[in-house]
Amino acid sequence: MEEAVAGRATRGRPRSERARSAVLEAAAELLVSGGIDAVTMEAIAARAQVSKATLYKWWPSRAHVMLESLFSRTRHTTEIDESAPLEEALVSQLSLVTREFRETETGPLMADLVAAGQADPDIRAALDEQWLRPRRQITTRLLRAAVERGELDPGIDLAAAVDQLFAPVYYRLLLGHEPLHDDLAATLTGQLLNGLRTGAAAPKG
Amino acid sequence: MEEAVAGRATRGRPRSERARSAVLEAAAELLVSGGIDAVTMEAIAARAQVSKATLYKWWPSRAHVMLESLFSRTRHTTEIDESAPLEEALVSQLSLVTREFRETETGPLMADLVAAGQADPDIRAALDEQWLRPRRQITTRLLRAAVERGELDPGIDLAAAVDQLFAPVYYRLLLGHEPLHDDLAATLTGQLLNGLRTGAAAPKG
Amino acid sequence: MEEAVAGRATRGRPRSERARSAVLEAAAELLVSGGIDAVTMEAIAARAQVSKATLYKWWPSRAHVMLESLFSRTRHTTEIDESAPLEEALVSQLSLVTREFRETETGPLMADLVAAGQADPDIRAALDEQWLRPRRQITTRLLRAAVERGELDPGIDLAAAVDQLFAPVYYRLLLGHEPLHDDLAATLTGQLLNGLRTGAAAPKG
């Protein structure tokens, strides 16, 4: 028996890779050029030379297309050095996200997806599972290790701590009342680790 | 001429108060009963017995109706005792918002408005100016006074600190990965004031 | 009280006559230029500069548009001189229809409407009531008067007789196996009145 490969053995015509990637590209281009409202199923289909039927067959909604478009473009913001000192690791992780949001179209895309998630639980779930949770898990792991090393207070609420690091970034992304400037990652990390009280901070050293 | 009151002196029929309040009520009812997607201009007009023309005359968009509906219902979450001790004041302020979001329709409404703000800068601005900024200003004032009293480190970034208190609440409201439980306000405040490091926390006294 | 007129008293914006006539014209033009398959609701809307919503509001289907288009164009084929001698009146009536079908777009339009009627009972009913029945009634009246004058056998089946005059015209229109030539009206009338048998015919004078 020669055919050793995983064996797919599906019968009919296989899914067109051309269609898939053309759709994701079209969605990204439309987003960049015309904003979220320009990303209609109609427009995606027209630009990608794909029929609406095919679109709806593989993606249940506009937002799902954008989700996949997002994930297919940005993977690297999870790649940090977890063996670095705690504060350094946290700052590095936060910096990656902050810069990605500020300097690429990932920022507006993410904002729009969070918005879409309010009306569509599927979007919200996908966003959480495929984007937020992996990042939160890394941070939780970092903090828990520090607790075990005796660096952090064992009584802390890890979930709340993680949110105090990440939430401000998304909050500013969505509301825009303050910019996502370069020092933000370090400031958030420093203030949370050391607290705001006078003297409490023996910052870095 | 008796009419000495300030200006106006418009001739025609005055704006109908009935229409105004009927619209705001209709919007709120629709939101509660059918979610954000049920709040269409068409539906508001039908339910409020108001013509679409009137609707568009006074509110430029669906989201503006919801904004006014929001503001006309919740004012009291800014009313805290600023003379209380710092931690107590902060916890009290955060608790008010958290409870309001968790227990009334203000939560979903706010989430939808933040979402709407992604596509409409007017919404975003109104949300910031009429809701977020007043609350941030109170918190900033509290923190600045504590700095001046010598309780807090003068080097802290006030804007970032405020976000580390409030952002997690909105973040959880929008993403739903963790609940808005009762202890959240105290946890966020305690962890930020005292920091996470071992020993640093001699929380309160 | 001056206002004595019937009073329309409709409240909202009145129906646009422009839209109505543009639709009927567009439908006719599309039919002529591209055949029945070109007459889609989509194309009518586009050509008439009318929204699809308006189209569907006033006409439940494509075929109803064509029906009204037909009726708004041809009324005169019922105008014959009923006081003429029987054979002359019948030939004249049949000739009008035959020529109308052969020389104008009413022929193909009628054929398509009969076809549409197979799938849509509304079409079939409208076609019968508004087109066929009025014409059949005239013919029935002519024949009945002739019976009463003693010209025709009182035992004849009027409905069948009418069909033996008209049906061949529609039959040829739909099947096309024989042309709708000029003599057809006279031939059908003569053969039916006089019969096919030898000698029976003392055909005319």
Place this chain on the structure above:
Amino acid sequence: MEEAVAGRATRGRPRSERARSAVLEAAAELLVSGGIDAVTMEAIAARAQVSKATLYKWWPSRAHVMLESLFSRTRHTTEIDESAPLEEALVSQLSLVTREFRETETGPLMADLVAAGQADPDIRAALDEQWLRPRRQITTRLLRAAVERGELDPGIDLAAAVDQLFAPVYYRLLLGHEPLHDDLAATLTGQLLNGLRTGAAAPKG
């Protein structure tokens, strides 16, 4: 090469008889159960367990499938006794068709095929050649023989006469303004042969 059998000698897999008959059956069943609109290529393929490609390979359109379905079921309406007396033979021929239309699904099927013929010349041609013409030819032959025997006036228009016998049946089938009742065949034949005029009819003996 052993395969010596007569002819064929085509290479590859032979056409599947299973597919052919399953398609024709499926088409008939769909027509009966859901009317003409239920007979889509899609539905036929699904019901017959046949791929659409195969369907299109052997039948160029939906209507061709229905045509073949029609012809594969009804052949016997041409089998009459041409040696019978003229009126008897004509009535017998008309009766066969009338009953077939009234009592089986051939009626609606024929109506739909005539309808389909308006949009598809192939259908119209097939319908004429394979169904209508054979029947018209028999009638024409009967009438011509009667002319030669001196029973009928030699001046008659045979084509028109045939239409005056058959057209009313199809006309009623398509328009439905009058039923295809049992006496129709006799009435149509009698009225045409004897004419409508008083006294002319000394019908039969």
Place this chain on the structure above:
DNA sequence: CTCTAAACGAGACGGTACGTCTAGTCTTTCA
């Protein structure tokens, strides 16, 4: 006590995207 003008309800309008459907074609694997 009129006149006038703005705001009102009703509702039709052109436009656009929606999500579904069927038509035909194309590309695989199976027999």
Place this chain on the structure above:
DNA sequence: TGAAAGACTAGACGTACCGTCTCGTTTAGAG
């Protein structure tokens, strides 16, 4: 190499809501 499976492009379907536009009808203050 034909057939079954099924993915593909194309485009019409009928619906919903958008924001605008007439209408005829109130409802006040100005004259």
